Amino acid sequence: SYELTQPPSVSVSPGQTASITCSGDKLGDKYVCWYQQKSGQSPVLVINQDTKRPSGIPERFSGSNSGNTATLTISGTQAMDEADYYCQAWDRVVVFGGGTKLTVL
């Protein structure tokens, strides 16, 4: 079965750029979505189809996908961005990555 690998944790200082990676075999050939889940809340879609930002998602969130790695980039990271982030792809079925805890300190 297809697997997506994310780093368990990423730390960033306020105002800096955070990059969260998601790796999978030939991932660049597939569409990737990213979800943000704050503590005690339901997930929120922040990036779909590799690079698209849904309505209401701040411009500081961006995505890329090439080769075997997709990346979620948060520019000018704010304290409110502290959350778990999950990547998602489709390989005959839906697959989620294991999640990355983003700490803003």
Add this chain to the structure above:
Amino acid sequence: EVHLVESGGDLVQPGRSLRLSCAASGFTFDDFAMHWVRQAPGKGLEWVSSIGWNGGNTAYADSVKGRFTISRDNAKNSLYLQMSSLRAEDTAFYYCAKDIGSLIEGLRGFDSWGQGTLVTVSS
């Protein structure tokens, strides 16, 4: 505004059955594929099942295949998950989620999620 409300979560014994429901409002329900995603306490997201706009196509995670059945009633704007032969490892919050598109093939994204309903499987 899209609104998804799950219900039916409960404490059940191993081997028993349970039916989850998801009431949808704020959008044309039969235009979109729908999904169930679960999350064990303190763990990551796990996709469970998907159903296309008209219920004609379904898909299941290997971990639930043969035990869970997804269905929808477009006349009632409702999504369901019938769970049988429940195991301790099925303990989780179960979320229903709306797809951006109408088909389960490919991936466009899950753009709305409910608040989740807790299923606990324990003797």
